[in-house]
Amino acid sequence: MIEVYAPASIGNFSVGFDALGAALAPIDGRLLGDVVQVSSAIEDQFVCSGNYANKLPSEASENLAYQCLVHFREHVAPTMLPVKLELKKNLPIGSGLGSSACSVVATFAALDKFAETALSQEQLIELMADFEARVSGGRHYDNITPCYLGGLQLTGDIIPNKSIALPVDKQWYYVAAFPGFSLNTAKARSVLPKQLPMHNSVEFAQRLSAFCSLLLTGRYDAALAIMGDEIAEPHRAPLISGFSEAKLALPALGAEVVSISGAGPTLFTVCKSLKAAQQCAAWLEQNYINEQGFCHICQLDERGTRQL
Ligand SMILES: Nc1ncnc2c1ncn2[C@@H]1O[C@H](COP(=O)(O)OP(=O)(O)O)[C@@H](O)[C@H]1O
Numbered sequence: 001m002i003e004v005y006a007p008a009s010i011g012n013f014s015v016g017f018d019a020l021g022a023a024l025a026p027i028d029g030r031l032l033g034d035v036v037q038v039s040s041a042i043e044d045q046f047v048c049s050g051n052y053a054n055k056l057p058s059e060a061s062e063n064l065a066y067q068c069l070v071h072f073r074e075h076v077a078p079t080m081l082p083v084k085l086e087l088k089k090n091l092p093i094g095s096g097l098g099s100s101a102c103s104v105v106a107t108f109a110a111l112d113k114f115a116e117t118a119l120s121q122e123q124l125i126e127l128m129a130d131f132e133a134r135v136s137g138g139r140h141y142d143n144i145t146p147c148y149l150g151g152l153q154l155t156g157d158i159i160p161n162k163s164i165a166l167p168v169d170k171q172w173y174y175v176a177a178f179p180g181f182s183l184n185t186a187k188a189r190s191v192l193p194k195q196l197p198m199h200n201s202v203e204f205a206q207r208l209s210a211f212c213s214l215l216l217t218g219r220y221d222a223a224l225a226i227m228g229d230e231i232a233e234p235h236r237a238p239l240i241s242g243f244s245e246a247k248l249a250l251p252a253l254g255a256e257v258v259s260i261s262g263a264g265p266t267l268f269t270v271c272k273s274l275k276a277a278q279q280c281a282a283w284l285e286q287n288y289i290n291e292q293g294f295c296h297i298c299q300l301d302e303r304g305t306r307q308l
């Protein structure tokens with residue numbers, strides 16, 4: 001039996017709309033992500049379990065993980081023996097934590113291991129992006145590659161091997177707070193402008209390229225100082241109840257950056273100390289999340305998708 005874990009991720013990472021993403025590891029050692037098990041069976045079988053299984057369509061054919069299995073059998077490994085594929089759906093849907101990417105990455109990675117295919121890393125990443133694009137309203141890699149490869153990734157179609165890993169300050173802590181309600185990614189993409197004025201495009205390019213260069217040269221504080229999102233956040237913030245209040249309150253508690261994780265509604269902060277992260281988490285638990293929500297203090301998951 002093959003059992004694969006894929007971590008949650010922060011799409012956009014504030015400064016890199018559709019181009020930057022980070023994999024998350026809660027510092028208390030808990031796993032925050034989906035798990036897929038593949039084992040031999042008499043005929044192909046699909047099971048969806050886990051805390052959020054009941055939030056997904058009950059028809060297997062509408063579940064991305066099952067769709068990945070069907071595609072894999074038809075187009076990648078037609079001679080693979082029949083399997084039972086179980087998705088443990090541990091991430092909330094429409095959360096901004098890369099939930100759909102997580103299921104897709106875990107499923108393809110598990111099937112690839114089980115069938116021992118000769119797919120290259122880049123081919124697998126492309127396949128994963130194809131499937132996430134089915135539900136998210138646009139093709140983007142910023143959940144797929146961090147989830148699969150771990151760490152912080154600069155990612156996209158024109159990037160060699162689809163992704164370049166970036167270093168971060170090991171002292172940074174990330175608080176990820178899921179407020180407990182869903183926001184569909186396709187909906188949160190539909191409120192974005194279709195075109196950007198030249199000035200904004202140039203500023204976006206400057207900010208992202210400077211951010212990456214600063215990280216690659218170890219100037220972490222300077223990188224942190226220019227983090228910001230003028231592309232998506234102003235349009236999405238009104239869709240996320242409590243976000244604007246949190247953005248105002250958290251800097252006084254030590255948040256260096258407060259932004260939307262992926263398309264939201266999860267909010268994330270970057271903090272330079274554990275104490276600051278704890279203060280932000282306490283505030284978010286009191287003021288941002290409901291009974292269905294949760295909050296984790298994290299660092300980056302450098303390992304990405306892996307066998308358990
Ligand atoms: N295994 C799966 N995991 C997550 N979403 C799935 C899965 N299978 C199908 N879906 C559907 O895909 C859509 C994902 O919504 P989206 O807002 O993109 O989620 P997220 O931002 O959390 O990835 C939902 O309509 C959901 O029902």
Ligand SMILES: N[C@@H](CCOP(=O)(O)O)C(=O)O
Pocket residue numbers: 011012017018019094095096097098099100136140142143185188189232261262263264
């Ligand atoms: N770059 C995408 C990221 C979507 O992430 P998700 O976790 O909300 O699916 C976007 O901003 O739309």
